[in-house]
Every structure is written in C-alpha cells, then in structure tokens.
Amino acid sequence: MADYVINLFLDDDKLKKIEGAGLADDIVTVDGKKAVQVPMTAKEKKKLAKGFPEMTFNEDNACELPPPAADQLCDIIADTKTLDVMKFAIMKLYNPLAGKAPRSAQR
Numbered sequence: 534m535a536d537y538v539i540n541l542f543l544d545d546d547k548l549k550k551i552e553g554a555g556l557a558d559d560i561v562t563v564d565g566k567k568a569v570q571v572p573m574t575a576k577e578k579k580k581l582a583k584g585f586p587e588m589t590f591n592e593d594n595a596c597e598l599p600p601p602a603a604d605q606l607c608d609i610i611a612d613t614k615t616l617d618v619m620k621f622a623i624m625k626l627y628n629p630l631a632g633k634a635p636r637s638a639q640r
Contacts, residue, residue, distance in 0.1 A: 535572030537594045539619075541603055541610070543567045550611040559616055563595075570595065571606065573619040584627035602626050 540563050543551060551560065551569055559569050573581070581598075582588060590596045598606060609622045 536575045537573050537578045537590065537596070538570040539573060539606065540568045540595050540597050541571055541606060542597065543569065543607075547604075547607045550607055554611045554614040556610070556614065556616065569610070569616060571610070571616050571619060571622075577619045577623050580623055580627045598626070 541547070542563070543560065543566075548560075548567060551557065556569065560567055561570060562568070563570075578590075581596075585599060585602065588596050588598065597603070605625060606618070606622055609618050609625065610616060613621070
C-alpha cells in the first residue's frame with residue numbers, strides 16, 4: 534500500500550479516458566464522487582508539496598491536485614494505462630526551477 538494517494542476526481546471526460554485506458558476496475562467513490570487514487574511515496578509527496586504548497590492532505594493521507602495538474606495527471610494515466618505513474622509524472626508536474634531566475638556563468 535502506498536504511503537499517500539492523490540484523489541483524481543473524474544468528470545465525464547476524465548472518466549472516459551480512465552475507462553478507455555482499461556482502468557474502470559480502479560474507479561472508487563470518494564466523498565460521493567467517482568475518482569481514481571494514484572499512489573505515491575513520501576519522497577514524491579515532498580516534491581509535490583514544494584511544487585504545490587496549497588495542496589493539503591486529509592486524515593487518510595490523500596490530497597487533490599489543482600485543475601491543470603490534475604488534467605495533466607489524467608492524461609499521463611490514460612497514455613500509460615496504469616495508476617503507478619508518479620515516478621514519471623513527478624517530472625512533468627513538479628518543476629523545481631519554476632520562478633527562479635537563471636544564474637549567469639561565473640568567469
């Protein structure tokens with residue numbers, strides 16, 4: 534079992550993508566809404582927390598990504614046809630250099 538999960542709530546478009554990827558059996562109901570739960574490790578959680586400081590976890594160690602990132606995660610899941618995508622997705626979702634000025638070369 535994963536240390537943490539991302540609840541990816543499914544609207545009609547996302548539901549079609551998840552079902553099209555053959556992952557209909559992984560759909561669960563969370564707070565009355567259809568979702569898939571994407572597992573992640575504590576290390577991956579730490580990286581996402583840096584990239585999305587507004588992200589909070591509930592008592593079940595579950596969180597929800599903001600809409601643009603959730604859409605991107607859904608696309609990654611649909612392309613790979615698995616929920617075990619965080620090692621790859623973290624590179625797409627988390628940009629550690631975002632907002633930092635480029636350093637000039639020292640001479």
